Amino acid sequence: MSTNIISNPISKPLKIAFAGTPEIAKIVLEHLLNSGFNVSLVLTQPDRPRGRGNKVSGSPVKQLALARGIDNVLQPVSFKHDAQQSLDVIRALNPDIIIVVAYGLILPLELLTIPRLGCVNIHVSLLPRHRGAAPIARSILAGDRHSGVTIMQMDAGLDTGDVLLQEKVNIEADDTAGTLHDKLAIVGSRLIVDYLNQFEQIVPQPQSDIGISYAHKIEKSEAKIDWSNEAVVIERHIRGFNPIPGCFTYLDDNLVKIWQAKVVDTDAALSAAVNGVIAGTVIKMGEEGIFVVCGSGTILLILQLQAAGKNRQLVRDYVIGHGDLLGNIFS
Numbered sequence: 001m002s003t004n005i006i007s008n009p010i011s012k013p014l015k016i017a018f019a020g021t022p023e024i025a026k027i028v029l030e031h032l033l034n035s036g037f038n039v040s041l042v043l044t045q046p047d048r049p050r051g052r053g054n055k056v057s058g059s060p061v062k063q064l065a066l067a068r069g070i071d072n073v074l075q076p077v078s079f080k081h082d083a084q085q086s087l088d089v090i091r092a093l094n095p096d097i098i099i100v101v102a103y104g105l106i107l108p109l110e111l112l113t114i115p116r117l118g119c120v121n122i123h124v125s126l127l128p129r130h131r132g133a134a135p136i137a138r139s140i141l142a143g144d145r146h147s148g149v150t151i152m153q154m155d156a157g158l159d160t161g162d163v164l165l166q167e168k169v170n171i172e173a174d175d176t177a178g179t180l181h182d183k184l185a186i187v188g189s190r191l192i193v194d195y196l197n198q199f200e201q202i203v204p205q206p207q208s209d210i211g212i213s214y215a216h217k218i219e220k221s222e223a224k225i226d227w228s229n230e231a232v233v234i235e236r237h238i239r240g241f242n243p244i245p246g247c248f249t250y251l252d253d254n255l256v257k258i259w260q261a262k263v264v265d266t267d268a269a270l271s272a273a274v275n276g277v278i279a280g281t282v283i284k285m286g287e288e289g290i291f292v293v294c295g296s297g298t299i300l301l302i303l304q305l306q307a308a309g310k311n312r313q314l315v316r317d318y319v320i321g322h323g324d325l326l327g328n329i330f331s
Contacts, residue, residue: 026063098120222241256305
């Protein structure tokens with residue numbers, strides 16, 4: 001994106017507050033600290049049960065903040081009922097700017113107006129496309145060829161503020177939500193440092209009224225595979241829901257998660273094999289994988305899966321202990 005530039009020198013070091021919760025926010029915060037910026041206060045969500053043992057622990061951002069000597073960590077449950085003390089602390093600090101990355105709480109207008117430079121959000125899409133909670137997964141589900149990072153001036157709307165900086169990131173054919181997350185985290189970390197180093201030279205640009213879409217929160221039920229969909233749609237779902245929540249299906253009433261697959265170009269033999277076959281049926285299997293019929297006679301080749309209670313494994317290893325699956329139906 002082209003940005004209008006005006007010429008003014010940076011006057012003094014910024015007093016920064018940071019709001020974020022998950023791993024992507026931790027990566028950004030770490031890059032800010034490593035780049036020499038002074039983060040005086042951190043906002044993050046309350047401690048919650050995490051991991052397989054459901055042990056209560058702080059968010060990735062909280063853990064990093066404490067490890068780097070930032071003791072001023074606020075964890076309001078919401079900004080509707082219990083946040084007055086947090087707002088008073090922020091107001092007393094009087095930060096120049098609050099940087100927000102996947103915080104998970106809606107910031108009230110009262111908070112947005114405290115910093116002299118306002119609140120600046122790192123949003124992992126090319127706004128106005130994929131406003132909302134789950135832009136990474138939604139971009140893969142939609143079959144987008146690229147995503148990106150937007151540095152945005154926050155306002156009272158949902159990701160509707162002026163654009164400060166943007167950078168496009170390609171979505172490769174084998175990208176999952178996990179790999180795309182990592183690429184966007186790196187770009188976002190660099191882009192926010194670019195902004196902080198030149199904010200006085202950047203003229204905000206209103207978002208376009210064209211191409212607006214919303215990336216609604218992912219529901220676990222969406223990850224259940226509907227084999228009546230065409231293979232290309234199912235393959236996108238498998239990548240878009242990897243690693244969370246993970247696409248799942250059932251085989252002989254047993255839960256199976258599918259972690260990697262690809263669409264198969266059908267030849268004459270495969271085309272004949274799918275004729276009249278129910279979607280979800282295994283029509284071929286072996287070391288190369290499990291071939292499953294999908295909607296419109298398309299075929300998906302499963303490459304990596306996970307049986308309930310087991311670790312992920314390549315299909316060539318899975319089939320060794322599961323006999324002949326030909327004719328079995330994923331449901």
